[in-house]
Amino acid sequence: MPDIVTNPFVIPAGTVQHGVTRVRAVSQGTVVADAVPLLVWEYSYAPRYFFRPGDLRAQLRRSGLGERSRVLGRSELYDVVLGDRVLAGAAQRYPEAPTEGMRGAFTLTWSAMDTWFEEDEVIHFHARSPYVRVDTLRSSRHVRVVVRGEVVAESRRPVMLTETGLPARYYLPRSDVRMDLLTPTDAVSYCPYKGTARYWSVRVGDLALHDAVWGYETPLREAHGVAGLVCFWPERSPELEVLVDGERIGV
Template identity: 80%
Template sequence: MPDIVQNPFAIEPGTVQRGLTRVRALSAGEVVADAAVPLLVWEYSYAPRYFFSPGHVRARLRPAGPGKPSRVLGRSELFDVVLGDRVLAGAAQRYPEAPVEGMRGSYTLTWSAMDTWLEEDEVIHFHARSPYVRVDTLHSSRHVRVVVRGEVVADSHRPVVLTETGLAPRYYLPRVDVRMDLLSPTDAVSYCPYKGTARFRALTVGGVRVPDVVWGYETPLREAAGVTGLVCFWPEKSADVEVYVDGERIGQP
C-alpha cells in the first residue's frame, strides 16, 4: 500500500504556466507592468513569481549587469527600471537560459521594489498568489483548550477552524473565551496574500513573557473573513504553550 500523501499540492520547482487573471505592478502610481495573462513561474515550491513579456512592461528597462544565478532558472541578467527621472536599480530580472523557452525573453520584477501589486483590482500582499492555494473557515463545536505553565488561558467550544492548502489547521477563538488580560500587543506583523495582515500579541503568565505567540486578523481578506477579530495561538513557537483539541495536544515544537 502506498504511503499517505502529506501534501499533494506541492509544485515542482521550475514549473511554468500561464496565469488566469490580470496582474499589474505599480511604483508611485505609475504602471510598471500590466499583463492580462502573466506567466507564473515556481522557482520554489511554496509560491510562484510573475513574469511579464516585453510588451507588458510599461517602464524602460536598462541593462544593469549580471544577477544572482538560480539553481532552477539558470543565470540571470539585471535591469534598472526607469520611470522618467526615477530609477529602480536592478529591479527587473531576466533568465535567458531558463529551461522553459517561452519564459527566456520575459522579465520578473523585484517584489519589494514595487509599492503596489494588483490581481485584477485587488491588492496582493507579500508575494504572488498561487491558483492552487485554498483557504476555508469553518465553524466548529470542538473543544479547544490552551494551557500555559498549568494555567488555562483559553477554553472554547466554538472555534473557527481555518484550513489552508498544505498547512496544518489553525483554531481561532472568540475573545470572550480567551484570557485577553494576559495578552499584550507587539510590533510584529505578518502579511499573507490569501488572508491579509496579521498582528501579534505576547502572552505573559506567572511573570514569564512569550512574545508573538498569539495572532489575529482585524480586517482579513475575503477568503479569511470568518476569523475577523478572533485570536489564534501558536504552539509550535514555545513548549510552554499547550494547545489541546478534544483532549489531544497539537502543534508541539
C-alpha cells in the same frame, strides 16, 4: 496499503505555468506591466510573475548581473525607465533558465512597484498561487489552551481556518481567552491570502512565550471569518498545549 499523502499540494521549485488572470504592476500611477503572466515557482511556497517584453510599458536598460538562482541560473538586472524616473535594477531576466519559454521574460521586484493588481483586486505582499485556498468554518469543537497547568483559553465556538498545505488553525473569541495573560508585541507578519497579523506574548508566572499568539483585526476577504479572533501557535513552545476535543495538536 500505500502511505497516506500528507501534503499533495507542494509545487516543485522550477515549475513554470501559463497564468489565467490578468496582472498589472503600477508605479506612481504609471502601469509598468499589464498581461496574463507566466507563473514561475523559484521556491515551492509562492510563484513569481514573469512578463514577456511586449507586456512591459516601460523602457528597460541593462544594469549588470544579479544573484544566481539555484533553480533558474544566472540573472541579469535591468533598470526600469519611466520618463525621468528610474527604478534601479527593478527588473530581472534569467537567460539560462531551464524552461526555454521564460528565458526572454522579465520579473519585476515586488517592492519597487506601488500597487499590484490581479484583475481589479489589489494583491498584497507577494504573488498569489492559484492553488492556495483559504476557508473559515464556524465550529463547536472544544478548544483548550494550557500553559504550565494554567488554562489560558477555553472555547466551544472556535473558527477553524484551513489553508492549502498548512495545518488547520483554531481562532478563538477574545472573551474565551485570558487576555490578561497576553501582552501585545511589535511583531507583524504578512500574508497575501489573510492579510496583516499582529502578535501577543503569553506570560504565566515567570514563563514568557514570545509572539505565541496572533490575530487579524481586518483580514482580507478569504479570512474575514477570523476578524478580531486570536490563534495560539503550539509549535512555538512545548510549554504551550493546544487541545482540540481533548487531543493535543501541533506536536
